[in-house]
Amino acid sequence: MVNFVLVAGARLGAWAWDEVVPYLRTPGHGVYPLTLSGLAEKRGVPARQATHVQDIVSEVERQDLRDVVLVGHSYAGIPVGQAAERIGDRLARVIFVDSSVPTDGESFVSAWPDGGASVKASIAEHGGFWPPVPAAHYDGEDLTEAQIARIVRGSTPHPGATLTEPAVLAGPLSELPATYILCLIAGTEPEDAEPDEDVAKLLNSKHWRLAKMVTGHWPMFSRPRQLAQILIDSAVE
Numbered sequence: 001m002v003n004f005v006l007v008a009g010a011r012l013g014a015w016a017w018d019e020v021v022p023y024l025r026t027p028g029h030g031v032y033p034l035t036l037s038g039l040a041e042k043r044g045v046p047a048r049q050a051t052h053v054q055d056i057v058s059e060v061e062r063q064d065l066r067d068v069v070l071v072g073h074s075y076a077g078i079p080v081g082q083a084a085e086r087i088g089d090r091l092a093r094v095i096f097v098d099s100s101v102p103t104d105g106e107s108f109v110s111a112w113p114d115g116g117a118s119v120k121a122s123i124a125e126h127g128g129f130w131p132p133v134p135a136a137h138y139d140g141e142d143l144t145e146a147q148i149a150r151i152v153r154g155s156t157p158h159p160g161a162t163l164t165e166p167a168v169l170a171g172p173l174s175e176l177p178a179t180y181i182l183c184l185i186a187g188t189e190p191e192d193a194e195p196d197e198d199v200a201k202l203l204n205s206k207h208w209r210l211a212k213m214v215t216g217h218w219p220m221f222s223r224p225r226q227l228a229q230i231l232i233d234s235a236v237e
Helices: 021-025 049-062 076-088 119-125 143-153 197-202 224-236
Strands: 003-006 030-034 066-071 092-099 178-184 207-216
Touching: 003 049, 003 076, 021 030, 021 224, 030 049, 030 143, 049 076, 066 076, 066 224, 076 092, 143 207, 178 224, 207 224
Parallel strands: 003 030, 003 066, 066 092, 092 178, 178 207
Antiparallel strands: none
16 A cells, blocks of 8 residues: 655645545555645645645655655646655655656746746736636636536635746656656547657656546546546556
């Protein structure tokens, strides 16, 4: 049995994993959904990039977890990847769910086509926060109207500094035992889809594995049972 620490992407909190958790707990695994500082029920707590990394490390240490599988979705891959190398031999595996991956000295928005200019402008216009997006943003992502409404209802403004400050890595991410879950929009042939260049390079490592899901970017809502099974299979391989 392993201990899953689940961290959802930008604007989301621990609640985003509600439908995944039972499928992980049923076989007897420990499950610890985590809300990062400044989001959901922790809204109002000041947060920078280093804060989110420490949130994850502190949760592992506070619960005294061993055989830890860190799971980061979307933005959360950035702090999760950093935390993975900081928890030492407590780590069993890190799983990136259709997420960004950290690069030393680079931020979440560094890889954006405009270098993050649009995100930074939005953050400046909204008092230091990246605002939630409307329901239309989730169209075509294999989500029902009810699922979209739930995401929109639960989303909170995201602390801007966590998106624009650089990651800090002590060693190569390729040396960590990792799985990358690539989500494909429905209708895409799995064999035709490939991860971005940064992830592709990491997958050349003997320590990394690739899994694919035919669904949108928010599989914890659209395909919770399938996602849970892939997490379990990845953790015990």
